[in-house]
Amino acid sequence: MDIIVCIKRVPDLAEAGLEIAADGRGLRTEDLDFDINEWDDYAVEAAVRLKEQHGGVVTAITVGDEDAEEVLRRALAMGADQAILLDDAAFAGADPFAIATALHACIRSLPFDVVLCGAVTSDGASGQVGGMLAALLDVPQVALATGLEVDGGRARVRHEVEGGLEREVEVALPCLITAQSGLNQPRYVSIRGIRKVADVAIAARSAGDLGLAATAVGEAGSRVRLEGLLLPPAGKRAEILEGSLDAAVATLVERLRERGGL
């Protein structure tokens, strides 16, 4: 079975104080840590499990610069067999459609039975790339998968649907599945595991290699233009209890008592 998994390197937002870059179109990245997008981690795990069950080859693909190699190495350490980095200055400023365009141009020349993507990214959060890629590849897709089994040329997918329900559906291969968080428990990746795949060659592809004009990708090929980033209006803010831990906790107990919480 040929399995492709599309992944992205994203900033870790958990405790980061985010600052908007001077051009107003990106973040200041100097102080940020980066890692694989959480949903893509589930997608890689699902891809590797399919290979372990059915045999085959897992190919991990990302769009990015040389820094993005680290998430490809991570996918290799988890069990992917090969990795492709779509790296070209022309890819910069891409919206989800332009990313899907680049991924499509790469994947269309590869054999595949299943394409896996994370359902959404923690940075851009649009949740569009998988569905757009499936339409470009003209294969059936199922979004927000919480369960996946492949058998006899068909994928049986459990996914989140309307009204907080889940539905189990079946589609023929080849197909594209987007992974919802909780699809599986991704395996642990050790430093040693990463070191083991340090010598695996990562294939780099430019827009030209993929047969794409520079105007078809990146900002020029985007259908949605980013005008700028801004910090959201403060709105109502919580009363933050400052001071020593004891003082803050004492005030909080008082607030709870005032509100009938005790």
Added chain:
Amino acid sequence: MKQVLVIAERRGAVLDEGVFELLTAARALAGGGGRVAAAVLGHGIGGLAAELARGFDRVFAFDDERLAEPDGDGDAQALLPLLARGGFDAVLLAHGNLGIDLAPGLSVRAGMPLLADCLELHWAGQSLAGTRAVYGGKVHARVVAAAGGTGAMATVRGGAFAPAGPGTVAGEVVAAALPAEFAPRRRPLRTLRPEAGEVDITQSERLVAVGRGIEDEDGLQLVRGLAAALGADLCASRPVVDKGWLPRSCQVGTSGVTVRPKLYVAVGISGSFQHMGGIKGSPFVVAINKDRAAPIFGVADVGIVGDLSEVVPALEAAIEEQKG
């Protein structure tokens, strides 16, 4: 004056009430003299179409047994001719599970730009423009559809627009036919309802909620102690449930349970809209989080910024002392 189409979502035999939020957005975009239409898909949906026709000027009803279950892949095939015919300046969907499943593929097939998960929509000249939350809600992005004359699609965040009241429009219901080449590629096998939990948190007046910030299961024990001291039930945000630390029936949010407590103590919860969307009834919200910039402090009433492993036991002790 614009033409706007809303694609309605249904849950079984009822409309998702989000469609009336989309109606508000659509009316504002259409402007005076513009028209708003709805499309609804399903089997035996005459009643839903009639309900929509009280608020929308025109309702395209796709009524066919092959549309019995919502299916983002198949519904896109059904809707494509309506969009491809042109004439809609904007096409709106709710940014829920169906919108996420349906909109990206439909936008590609229809050749329309797609603005996802918008908090606000307006026209920038002739182009659809909006504001969306990125980077976990810590940053907003202003986006605009590239000019092209094909119209644009947008998915809209639940709660971003107030729902329109009961309408008196007496719109026209149009029976819309499926395209001849309609061939759904998904076979629905079964629909699953979430399992009920031991504790029905929808009925809880006091909830202590744990999120990703607890880091490990030891953290969960600390929070259990706090919940016991407060006489509260324990619930969680999605990451805790995904890790298998608490059952799915404890998950509060748009993809979990909707709760209506009077007190909500959020421990190590960032405050994503997916989580906050499951909290109704305006409870008193207490937030404990080590990230001062976490969105939860934008919605909480009172908060402490600090290490959970210190704050939670200290709070538990202070509550016990108060109780005497």
